[in-house]
Amino acid sequence: NAGVTQTPKFQVLKTGQSMTLQCAQDMNHNSMYWYRQDPGMGLRLIYYSASEGTTDKGEVPNGYNVSRLNKREFSLRLESAAPSQTSVYFCASRKQGVDYEQYFGPGTRLTVT
Amino acid sequence: QKEVEQDPGPLSVPEGAIVSLNCTYSNSAFQYFMWYRQYSRKGPELLMYTYSSGNKEDGRFTAQVDKSSKYISLFIRDSQPSDSATYLCAMKVQGAQKLVFGQGTRLTINP
Numbered sequence: 001n002a003g004v005t006q007t008p009k010f011q012v013l014k015t016g017q018s019m020t021l022q023c024a025q026d027m028n029h030n031s032m033y034w035y036r037q038d039p040g041m042g043l044r045l046i047y048y049s050a051s052e053g054t055t056d057k058g059e060v061p062n063g064y065n066v067s068r069l070n071k072r073e074f075s076l077r078l079e080s081a082a083p084s085q086t087s088v089y090f091c092a093s094r095k096q097g098v099d100y101e102q103y104f105g106p107g108t109r110l111t112v113t
Numbered sequence: 114q115k116e117v118e119q120d121p122g123p124l125s126v127p128e129g130a131i132v133s134l135n136c137t138y139s140n141s142a143f144q145y146f147m148w149y150r151q152y153s154r155k156g157p158e159l160l161m162y163t164y165s166s167g168n169k170e171d172g173r174f175t176a177q178v179d180k181s182s183k184y185i186s187l188f189i190r191d192s193q194p195s196d197s198a199t200y201l202c203a204m205k206v207q208g209a210q211k212l213v214f215g216q217g218t219r220l221t222i223n224p
Contacts (some may be wrong), residue, residue: 001158031210035211040121042216043157050210058211063201090156099205100145100164104156 002026004105006091012111015079021076021108023091031094032074033102034058034066036087043090049074081112116140119202119215128224132189133136136202136215139183143213145205148187151217152198162188177215192222 007022027030030051035058036044039103045058049068063085065077088109092102118137126132134148144165149157163169166180175188185204189196202215 005125017116040117040216043212043214045211048210056210092156093184099207100162104158106156107154 004091004093004103006089006105006108008108009106010109012113013078014113015082017081018077018079019081019110020078021089021091021110022073023075023105025091025093025103026072027093027095027103028071029093029103030071030096032068032093033094034064034074034076035077035090035092035108036060036085037090038087046076046089078110081110083112086110086112114139115216116213117202117204117208117215120218121216123221125217125221125223128192128194128222130222132191132192132196132220134187134189134200134202134218134220136185136204137183138185138204138213140204140206140213141180141183142206143204144190144207146176146185147203147205147212148174148176149201149203149214150198151201153189157201194224197221 004025033048034046047066049055052071091105094102117138147158147162150160151157163177166178173190176184199217201217203212218221
């Protein structure tokens with residue numbers, strides 16, 4: 001049972017390049033989330049998916065797109081990376097009916113130059 | 114004004130001290146109050162949660178919620194160097210999908 005996995009662990013992009021961050025969970029959770037974490041800002045929600053086939057915007061969705069590929073996988077795409085998207089990105093999942101706990105992946109450290 | 118406010122610290126205390134971490138919030142609809150612990154270069158993990166108001170104790174950790182003051186606290190007794198981490202408070206409206214996080218407090222326990 002690997003929990004929540006994320007790839008890649010590190011990435012450096014040039015401004016304007018695109019990339020997709022991958023996330024997968026093996027806990028059969030319905031809900032999945034993408035956050036970014038910046039110094040002094042805590043965790044800010046980018047997008048979430050309450051169930052397979054649905055996605056919704058969070059607090060900071062601009063510049064990002066997501067795909068809930070199936071129940072296990074939830075990807076985050078940066079179409080045209082900007083330096084302001086330099087951050088640590090975390091994926092999380094939550095079991096239906098358990099309101100209080102989200103399980104987080106190890107994060108992806110992204111630098112945009 | 115943010116919905117959840119948390120002093121980012123950093124906070125540095127000697128081993129064995131009692132640590133108090135706090136958050137304030139503005140949304141009176143919050144019903145779930147959580148503390149997550151995040152070690153350096155790792156993802157956050159749930160440490161404790163409280164539903165509605167009151168206290169909850171788990172070993173050396175005590176979580177308190179005062180809904181009248183919109184104030185939550187986490188106390189760590191007999192602090193250990195292994196408690197050094199960033200502590201994030203998080204809150205949630207019952208039935209909502211989203212957690213709202215504080216900024217996180219970086220804590221260092223010095224041997």
